[in-house]
Amino acid sequence: MLEALIAGLWQILSWPAIGLMLIGVAVGFAVGILPGIGGASALALMLPFVFKMSPQEAFAFLIGMSAVVAMAGEITSILFGVPGEPITAATVIDGHTMAKQGRAGRALGAALAAALTGGILGGVSLIGTVLIIEPFFTKFGSPEFLMFSVMGIAFVSSLTGRSPVKGFIAAGLGLLLSEVGQAPGSATLRFTFDQLLLWDGIPIVPATLGLFAVPELLDMAIHRTPIARRGVTDISGIREGFMDVLRHRWLALRCAIIGVVVGIAPGIGGSGAQWVAYGHAVQSAGDPKRFGRGAVEGVIAPSIAAGAERGGALIPTVVFGIPGSVNTAVLLGAFIILGLVPGRQMLTTHLNVTFGMAWTTIIANVFTFVIALLFARQLVALTRVRAGLMVPPLLVLVFLGAYTGRNTIFDIVLALAFGALGVAMVEFGWPRAPLILGLVLGDKIENYLMLSVARYGLEFLLRPLALVLLLASIAVAISPYLRPAIDRWRARGAARAGASA
Amino acid sequence: MTRARADLIFTGVLAAAFAWATFEASTFPDEAKLFPLAVAIPAFALVLLHAAGALRRARPGTAAADPGPEDEADEEELSPRERARRGMGFLGWIAAMLAGVWLVGFVTTCALIALAYSRVVGRESWRAALGVALVSWGLVFGVFDRVLHVPLPEGELLRLLGVS
Numbered sequence: 001m002l003e004a005l006i007a008g009l010w011q012i013l014s015w016p017a018i019g020l021m022l023i024g025v026a027v028g029f030a031v032g033i034l035p036g037i038g039g040a041s042a043l044a045l046m047l048p049f050v051f052k053m054s055p056q057e058a059f060a061f062l063i064g065m066s067a068v069v070a071m072a073g074e075i076t077s078i079l080f081g082v083p084g085e086p087i088t089a090a091t092v093i094d095g096h097t098m099a100k101q102g103r104a105g106r107a108l109g110a111a112l113a114a115a116l117t118g119g120i121l122g123g124v125s126l127i128g129t130v131l132i133i134e135p136f137f138t139k140f141g142s143p144e145f146l147m148f149s150v151m152g153i154a155f156v157s158s159l160t161g162r163s164p165v166k167g168f169i170a171a172g173l174g175l176l177l178s179e180v181g182q183a184p185g186s187a188t189l190r191f192t193f194d195q196l197l198l199w200d201g202i203p204i205v206p207a208t209l210g211l212f213a214v215p216e217l218l219d220m221a222i223h224r225t226p227i228a229r230r231g232v233t234d235i236s237g238i239r240e241g242f243m244d245v246l247r248h249r250w251l252a253l254r255c256a257i258i259g260v261v262v263g264i265a266p267g268i269g270g271s272g273a274q275w276v277a278y279g280h281a282v283q284s285a286g287d288p289k290r291f292g293r294g295a296v297e298g299v300i301a302p303s304i305a306a307g308a309e310r311g312g313a314l315i316p317t318v319v320f321g322i323p324g325s326v327n328t329a330v331l332l333g334a335f336i337i338l339g340l341v342p343g344r345q346m347l348t349t350h351l352n353v354t355f356g357m358a359w360t361t362i363i364a365n366v367f368t369f370v371i372a373l374l375f376a377r378q379l380v381a382l383t384r385v386r387a388g389l390m391v392p393p394l395l396v397l398v399f400l401g402a403y404t405g406r407n408t409i410f411d412i413v414l415a416l417a418f419g420a421l422g423v424a425m426v427e428f429g430w431p432r433a434p435l436i437l438g439l440v441l442g443d444k445i446e447n448y449l450m451l452s453v454a455r456y457g458l459e460f461l462l463r464p465l466a467l468v469l470l471l472a473s474i475a476v477a478i479s480p481y482l483r484p485a486i487d488r489w490r491a492r493g494a495a496r497a498g499a500s501a
Numbered sequence: 502m503t504r505a506r507a508d509l510i511f512t513g514v515l516a517a518a519f520a521w522a523t524f525e526a527s528t529f530p531d532e533a534k535l536f537p538l539a540v541a542i543p544a545f546a547l548v549l550l551h552a553a554g555a556l557r558r559a560r561p562g563t564a565a566a567d568p569g570p571e572d573e574a575d576e577e578e579l580s581p582r583e584r585a586r587r588g589m590g591f592l593g594w595i596a597a598m599l600a601g602v603w604l605v606g607f608v609t610t611c612a613l614i615a616l617a618y619s620r621v622v623g624r625e626s627w628r629a630a631l632g633v634a635l636v637s638w639g640l641v642f643g644v645f646d647r648v649l650h651v652p653l654p655e656g657e658l659l660r661l662l663g664v665s
Contacts, residue, residue, distance in 0.1 A: 034644070165551045169515060172544030176522055176537065183533035190533060191525065221591040221622070222584055388623015389633050392615035396637045399598065400607070404651050409603055416595065428508040446536045 001351070005127065008355030012363065017060040020053070021360060024064030025367045031065070032072025032084050034397065042069075043330040047337065055338045055353045062334055063314075063360040066327050067122075068368040070306040071115035075372065078107045078299070079227065079382055080394055081216030082209065082401070087306045089208045089436060090274040094291060094298030096216065099227055101294050104383045105376070109241020110296050112372050114252060114303035117245060119365030121256040121304075122263070122311020126358040129260075129315055140265075143460035146448035147469030148265040149441050152272050154477040155279025159433040162289075164481070167434045170425070174438020175445075177202050184447045185454075197410045204271060206402040206411045207439055210418025213398050215426045218419075220387050220394075227383040227390065238376055244296045245304075251281060251297055252304050259305035263312020272444075275437045277305030283480055292431075311361050318346045318354050505558045512552045519545035594618055606656035608646065612638035 011017060024046075031042040043066055050058035073084030078095035091111060098107035153171065160167020180191045181201035192198040220227065245252055255277040262273035281301035282291045291298050310327070317328040321335075321342035335342055346354045372379070382390075402415035425432050452460040460466060519541050526537035579587075594614065601610030615637035619630035645651045 030644075163551075165547055165554075169544055169547050169551060172519070172540055172547065173515065175540045176519070176544065179537045179540070183529070186530065186533055188529055188533035190529060190537060191522065218588060218591055221594075222579065222587045224587075224622070386623060386625070388619050388625045389629060391623070392611075392618045392633050393637050393640065395595070395598065395618075396611045396615065396640060399602065399611070400641065400645055400651075403607075403653075404645070404649075407652050409599075409654060412599060412602065416599070424511050428504070428511050430511075442540075449536070450532070 004351040005355050007352040009359045011056040011352060012060050012356050012359045017054075017057045017356075020057050020061040021064035021364060022367065024061040025068050025364050025371070028065035028068040028364070029072045029368060029371060032069040032088075033076050034084070034401070043327060044333075047330065047333055050334055050337055053338075055340055055350070056356050058334055058338055059353065059357050060360050062331060063357050064364040064367075066331070067119055067310050067361045067364040070303075070310060071112060071119065071365060071368045071372065074111040074115055074303050074306075075108065075379060078111055079104060079379060080213075080390075080397075081227075082213040082394060082397055086204045086208045086271045087274055087309070088302070089212055089271070090278040090302035090433065091299055092212045092216075093278070093433065094293075094295050096227075097292070097294040098296070098299065099383050103237055103294065104227075104380045105237030106241040106244070106296065107237075107299050108372075108376060108380060109238035110244045110299045111241070111303040112238075112369055113242045113245040114300040115307040116365050116369045117252060118256050118259055118304035118307025119310065120362050121253075122260060122308040122314075123358040123361035123365075124311075125260045125308070126311045126314050126318075126361065127355060139465060141463070142448045142451035142455060143463050143466040144469065145265050146445060146452050146460075147466045147473065148262070149272070149444045149448060151469055151473040151476060152262070152276045152441050153437060153445065154473040155276050155283070156434040156437055157279075157283075157477045157480050159275070159279050159282060159437065160431055160480075163429070163431075166430050170430055170432065171434035171438040174435040174440075175442040176438075177207075177435075178439050178442025179446070181443075184443070184450050195410075197406070197408060201443060202414065202439065203405050203411060204440060205405045206415035207418045208436060209398050209401050210415040210420075211422035211425075211432050211436060213394070213401075214416065214419025215422045217391060217394055217398065218423055221391055224387045226385055226387060238373070238380075241296070241299075245300055248297055248300055251284065252300055254284075255280065255301045255304045256308040259308030260312035260315075262305070263309035264315050271440045272437070273305040273309040274302035275433060275440065277301040278433065279437075283476070288480070307365065311358070314357055314361070318342055318357065505555065508558075509552065509555045512548060512555050516545065516548040516552060519548055590622070594622075602654065602656075604656050604658040606659060607653040608638065608642045609656070611641045 012021065027042060027046065043062055046062060046065065050062065053061065069085055070087055073088035074091050074095070076082050076084030077088040077091040078099055081092050081096035081099075083089040083092055095107045095111060098104065153175075156167060156171040157164065160170075176191075178201065181199055182188070183190055189199060258277045258280060259273045262276060278298060278301050281295075281297045282288045285291065285295070285297060313328045314331075317332060319342070321332065332342070340346065340350060340353070398415065399412055402412045403409065405411055422432060424430075425435075456463070461470065522537060522541040523545055526534045526541055528534075529537070598610060598614045601614065604610075612634045616630050616634035619625040619633045620627070623630070625633070641653070646653055
């Protein structure tokens with residue numbers, strides 16, 4: 001096994017694999033920075049180029065590209081409030097707020113360090129778990145995956161801000177919007193208004209761009225000030241951002257585990273992982289009110305989860321041929337092109353290729369980190385550019401980002417409609433995060449629910465792992481409301497003890 | 502209009518949306534209506550609960566609505582009228598861009614809107630405005646059209662005129 005590990009590293013570091021990985025990293029960096037061009041689309045576009053490559057070269061190129069998209073997307077999310085990728089939307093909430101407060105350097109440093117750590121831990125998890133997960137994974141069925149998604153939605157309770165009712169209504173709206181399109185397992189069309197383009201549901205990219213980027217653009221257009229309103233954007237804050245990750249190392253580790261686990265669970269993907277991690281950060285914070293106002297933990301948690309999710313998603317793809325996300329579904333195409341069969345072969349004959357994938361995930365993230373640091377000064381300086389010069393290119397990016405997913409103007413209109421909703425929600429103090437979480441997880445919950453009921457009836461609730469996950473979801477959902485009561489009870493106990501002493 | 506009253510109107514819109522969704526979902530076959538109804542009915546009840554609170558706050562003499570987690574203090578102290586005027590102006594630019602993309606395509610519209618916005622709203626110099634227009638054009642034509650081969654719409658007007 002050690003031999004395969006070293007062979008995998010050696011093959012990735014040898015020519016031309018390393019060169020191809022660098023090309024992949026460069027493409028992934030551009031794709032991550034530009035909103036709308038998703039990692040999956042870029043992978044699909046690059047797939048024809050791998051026909052004449054060896055498996056090591058092909059995966060160095062493709063995984064190099066896929067692994068860095070999250071880290072690059074964090075840059076756009078933080079600096080411009082425009083999610084570079086749907087998997088980096090959660091970073092907008094606190095990261096862009098920090099940029100507006102003149103702390104772009106610190107936010108960027110925290111996001112880059114967190115994404116790097118997440119990427120490395122994701123790669124390590126692929127190395128570490130690929131051989132031991134097989135027996136466990138066979139215990140997972142649709143009820144367990146359903147409960148994973150339910151647990152994700154339970155984190156809404158942490159994302160509701162000061163008004164839980166508003167948060168739950170927003171989540172309800174997200175869940176309802178996820179129902180748009182063809183019902184699972186039937187030909188019934190729901191809430192489609194006879195629009196062919198709604199048959200597949202509401203695409204996540206225009207929805208995310210509209211909800212998060214349009215209100216930021218409107219805000220910039222109204223105030224006519226640079227993104228960094230306070231004027232001071234200190235590049236030295238980047239180092240402080242690195243230190244923040246160390247300071248919050250346990251949160252970082254927990255969120256990396258969340259990223260890997262969500263990555264392993266098919267269908268939830270990075271979009272869910274970042275919000276679950278963000279919700280966990282809010283829930284575990286001493287003062288949750290800081291979130292949404294520039295809390296650095298709100299940058300670290302989603303960044304590390306999105307980075308780690310990539311490595312986690314590779315595990316079921318390699319071991320079982322079950323893609324954990326759209327990205328890995330496209331990667332599965334590369335397996336077929338290269339004549340590789342996911343499963344036992346990847347753990348025996350081609351173990352070096354599997355380890356090569358893990359090494360690529362790690363090395364590509366290190367490369368991207370270095371590239372981002374080299375250009376950090378210039379990137380941070382962008383937050384001081386006058387609004388008159390900044391608004392037009394950002395508006396162009398929003399339009400292009402919304403359009404490129406399905407190449408239709410309808411999606412631009414959809415993004416603008418979500419933009420109007422986002423503006424109203426910001427204006428009236430409604431949290432947007434629960435809506436996106438509902439939209440991302442809603443169809444997964446319904447799909448897995450239908451499968452579970454069809455396969456097991458209501459007895460699916462009695463499967464041990466599903467039951468444990470259900471109880472954990474209930475605990476996650478109610479803990480923010482129990483916590484003040486527990487704190488009060490503790491304070492009363494302490495006061496009583498003090499009085500008796 | 503006060504903020505609390507505007508929030509009440511927004512709540513009313515949400516209530517109408519959930520009520521409509523409940524009604525619409527009830528017409529679906531059994532399997533297809535289960536999940537939408539399970540979401541829409543409790544959400545509708547929660548909206549009514551929130552509306553009752555919002556109604557109380559919207560009454561004259563009561564405290565303003567909770568500003569919520571994402572709201573920030575307006576650092577520049579713009580008057581509400583000026584905020585509304587600038588906001589409506591920006592909506593006009595968005596509408597113009599959408600119409601432009603549909604009529605004459607992405608490449609021309611993005612460059613023209615960038616030039617016009619920087620000059621008119623940003624009051625930038627011709628040099629800076631042309632620079633922004635060039636960056637926007639380069640982004641659309643260079644990156645998305647040439648490098649990524651995204652099939653950008655050519656524009657209905659240009660198609661009708663036979664220019665594209």
